[in-house]
Amino acid sequence: MRAQPQASHFINGEWVEDRAGAVFDSVHPATGEVIARLHAATPSVLDRALDAARMAQPAWAALAPVARGRILHRAAEILRARNRDLSVLETLDTGKPLQETLVADAVSGADALEYFAGFAATVTGQTIPLGRDMAYTLREPLGVCAGIGAWNYPIQIACWKAAPALAFGNAMVFKPSELTPLSALALAGVLQEAGLPPGLFNVVQGQGDVGAALTTDHRVDKVSLTGSVPTGRKVYAAAGGALKAATMELGGKSPLIVFPDAELDNAVGAAMLANFYSAGQICSNGTRVFVHRDVKAAFLEKLAARTARILLGDPLDEATQMGPVASAAQMERVLSYIAKGQAEGARLVCGGARAGAAGCFIQPTVFADVRDDMVIAREEIFGPVMAVLDFEEEAEVIARANATEYGLAAGVFTRDISRAHRVVAALQAGTCWINAYNLTPVEMPFGGVKSSGVGRENGHAALEHYTRVKSVYLGLGDVDAPY
Secondary structure, three states: OOOOOOOOEEEOOEEEOOOOOOEEEEEEOOOOEEEEEEEOOOHHHHHHHHHHHHHHHHHHHHOOHHHHHHHHHHHHHHHHHOHHHHHHHHHHHHOOOHHHHHHHOHHHHHHHHHHHHHHHOOOOOOEEEEOOEEEEEEEEEOOEEEEEOOOOOHHHHHHHHHHHHHHOOOEEEEEOOOOOOOHHHHHHHHHHHOOOOOOOEEEOOOOHHHHHHHHHOOOOOEEEEEOOHHHHHHHHHHHHHOOOEEEEEOOOOOEEEEOOOOOHHHHHHHHHHHHHHHHHOOOOOOOEEEEEHHHHHHHHHHHHHHHHOOOEOOOOOOOOOEOOOOOHHHHHHHHHHHHHHHHOOOEEEEOOOEOOOOOOOEOOEEEEOOOOOOHHHHOOOOOOEEEEEEEOOHHHHHHHHHOOOOOOEEEEEOOOHHHHHHHHHHOOOOEEEEOOOOOOOOOOOEOOOHHHEEOOEOOOOHHHHHEEEEEEEEOOOOOOOOO
16 A cells, blocks of 8 residues: 555544544555555544634634735645655546646645735725714634545645635635545645644545535534535535535536637647546536537547547556546446447547556547537536537527536637637636636636536635625714614
């Protein structure tokens, strides 16, 4: 077990093990090797974590924001200094190629910590003149936040949630996915080393029952989930039943629209990034690629040639461009969707099968002549499967792009900047790109509409989701009472 942590949980500044918890393994999906064995949180472990967060949060909130920021800034520096080791850990746990984790995981988490470290000291209220009297507002932390992570970007997601929560004076109890449990523990150690007081960032392990317990516990003031739409519906309903604040960053079936005047090589590259990066396991992926009929043949020719050159292999080899999907169960799910696409009559351009006999590798797969009513055009696959659809008119493609329950992201490729702005204004999506795709800097709010989520991660928008406003009326004269 190459990546065994000191213990399964991190609570109140200490490594905690409770062998009464159910045993589960972290498996390297490229080989099937068990790299770590952990125990799920028992009720007593959850109690310890939540009590620790409750006790630590008031003093942290009372600390000068600039002092909180200094700690987060030190943590960002440590993450960057240890990027290679953290990237190897993330590659072992997720199967994503080291070529990717070196630039997209711990370093993006460090960006989030750095951004919110600087943001913390700038948070102010308002003064409101009312003639003789006045009012003012205060920004207050919510209290204890529960973070529930997904398995595709474990350390990035942990940082996207922890950075604003901590910067604005909250405490957090974080539950990573049981498929990728390791890097959140590494983050906890980094935060402690940077000087974060005990109890403010706690990590507990487990499956859905642990997340459900966090969501409904009276000691939790806010829930932030990254996950699937079905899970989001359950968590949001549970949080709403207790009138807790909640943000949900969920799945999508996002459109990427290629107009006939697009720079075709760039559009093809973006479509590949939007379907094959992280073996297609990105919630915002542009998995419905709408290509104008005038350029469809040229687009598919370039796409097939470039896809054939993608190097699959050992994700620890920096030359590898695409690794396995995250688990055997996910591999079977993706392969079942490929079979459905073929059965429904979509044209297989390339890929379409498992790659090799060992590990959870799937060939990068492209379907053309896809219709809107096909399963592969309607349901989120979360694997390296691209669906290419034809279109002719702008109004037509906008209507078809919006004809989905999802609304996480969208992309437009065109040289006509007026058309680009016009189309993204009409698309029902929380995050849009023009002549780019899947770039999510921490400075930019990220999130969806419709079934793709509630609230926003990152940017100034995060302030609204990790603080509340207190209004104060200041009377400066006699009370005017009719009694």
